[in-house]
Amino acid sequence: MKSLIRQNFLMALAVAIIGLLICIFVFYELQSLKGWGVAVDNAGKLRFNSQWPKAAGFLYFEKVCLKKEDPQSSASKNYIERIEKSRKTVFKAIEDLKYGKDGSKAISSVSDEKAVTLFNEIEGGYKELFNLIDNLVKTCDERLLGKIDEVSENILSKAMELTPLLAKKGVNDTRLLQVQILTIILILVIMALSFGFSLYSTKILKNTISELTNGIKSFEKGDFRVLITTKYKEFSPIANSLNALKRVIEGMLNGMLNASEITSKVIEGQYEDVEEASPVSSQIQSLVEKASSIGSELTDLLASIERSTEEMKLAISEISKNTHETADRAKLVKISASEMEETVLALERSMGEIRNISEIIRGIAEQTNLLALNASIEAARAGEAGKGFAVVANEVKELAKKVSDFTGEIEKIVDNLSQEVKNTVEKAEKTKEMVDEVEKATSMIAGAVEEQTAVTDSIVENTLQTKEKSFALISEIEDLRKVVEKLNELFKDIKVSSDILSEISLTNKITGKLFDIEKIQVTDEELEKLSVNALVNLAVLGHINWKMGFLSALNEGVIPQVERDHRRCLLGRSMQILEKRLKGTPVEPVLKSLEKPHEELHGLVGRVERELDLKDKESITRFIELNVLPIFEEVMKHLLDIRDACRRHGCD
DSSP, rough: OOHHHHHHHHHHHHHHHHHHHHHHHHHEEEEHHHHHHHHHHHHHHHHHTTTTTHHHHHHHIIIIIIIIIIIIIIHHHHHHHHHHHHHHHHHHHHHHHHHHHHHHOGEEEEEOOHHHHHHHHHHHHHHHHHHHHHHHHHOOOTTHHHHHHHHHHHHHHHHHHHHHHOOHHHHHHHHHHHHHHHHHHHHHHHHHHHHHHHHHHHHHHHHHHHHHHHHHHHHTTTTTTOOOOBBBGHHHHHHHHHHHHHHHHHHHHHHHHHHHHHHHHHHHHHHHHHHHHHHHHHHHHHHHHHHHHHHHHHHHHHHHHHHHHHHHHHHHHHHHHHHHHHHHHHHHHHHHHHHHHHGGGGGGGTHHHHHHHHHHHHHHHHHHHHHHHHHHHHHHHOOOOOHHHHHEEEEEHHHHHHHHHHHHHHHHHHHHHHTTTTTTTTHHHHHHHHHHHHHHHHHHHHHHHHHHHHHHHHHHHHHHHHHHHHHHHHHHHHHHHHHHHHHHHHHHHHHHHHHHHHHHHHHHHHHHHTTTTOOOOOOOOHHEEEEEEEEHHHHHHHHHHHHHHHHHHHHHHHHSSSOOTTTTTTHHHHHHHHHHHHTTSSSSHHHHHHHHHHHHHHHHHHHHHHHOOTHHHHHHHHHHIIHHHHHHHHHHHHHHHHHHHHEEEEEE
């Protein structure tokens, strides 16, 4: 991949080198002109200093030699210092001109021989001048003054002649103009190169930005099949970020389409369940109505049983009363028999009639016993047997009446035969025994009546309990009716909700069709270019789609056709990249903790094959609640922890 920065650097380096060469050339030319200026300045020093040593020598002769001042005085030393200072200045200028020192041009570089000759004569003149001044200081010889003045004037005239030659005024102006023109040309060349470089860079930027813009416009049009590329690695982060965004949007769109398909299937299943449940609800409603009708009939029947039982209790009470009366009369008969025992002798003539009457009484007692037995049997049957028992009770009542009537006849006969009963003692004893039998039978009937009363009370109590339970059953049936009504309303709400979800699913499908996406596998090369946050986001979306596919398959009762190997999924292939990038960072422990739950999540497919009965909806629901959802939530938590940790500590 080309580097735009490298190309720009090379082009900028070329322009810089050209500019540097121009600067060096200009600097050289300017230094050259400056050197001639220094040379002219040195020539001026030679001209100016030609008079200073002479003046200092003359003053020394006047003040020291003529006035006889001490040579060691401050004034004498001052004159000597002036001479020495002038000597240094002169010979420094001569040395600079002669050897080209301190920025000065060397006199040898002058093409004019006259200037070189004048310089040599000036150098010799200054040597001679300073020798004369030194002799003057030593000897105070007045004759040296004229010679000094002559040599000084000669130096001045030659220095004045040398200066114009060094200046080369006309030649330097021409070179300066040439340098200026050349500098302008070179500046224009640099500007042209810079402008060309700018155009080239602008063209590269424009083309690169155009490539990125075309990709973004494709995304804007809904075409996510375009993979954004660039020739320059400086724009690779932008291209990689856009491609990562493309992958994220593709994952979101694929997830939306998968969710729409799953929602549609679930809605179809809900429609079928509602259609199947509607007849069941109607059947339940019908059963509730029948149960309500049966409950009402049962209540009426219990009320009828209660009334019959009350009538039975009254009948039993009447029988008990009659039985007690019979017993009382039997006692009276017994008393009469005792009395009859005293007068039995007087009853001999009526014995036949008494015997007949006793036989009748015995027959009645036997029939009474049979009727009492039948009454006990009928009472044991309960229920409808109450009617039969009433008949038996009436018979007993009639028999008791007959017994009473015949007893009355016996009393009349006994009264009639009271005078004759003295002769029938033995027969009176038999009558007494018969009365005892009647008394025993009456006692048995009384016991049976008491038992029947207890049974009847039990029937009444059970009837009351049954009545209470019937009322509770009717109340529960009414509650069931309300539940069925609410169930019907719920079915209607479910149908409405299903219609709304169906429309939402259809809308998502239409929205998904607005975009052109490809379900292609992200390559490892693409993963290497993505940031940590982009890898985490893609992993989150990928596992959400994995979960939807897994749950959809379980809902359909088939083995999920999703990735089984956690190392081959998007996150699994990204783990090595993430481990390299996050090694030694605070995020590394969070990444390592993701390995185990991630492996368990993808291992759920194998567990479905080994452990789950796909026809048992209850076991599927329990498996999802206990295994799928907790493991998936743990994986999502680790992924979000990695994302949050990267935001805090920085991963890219």
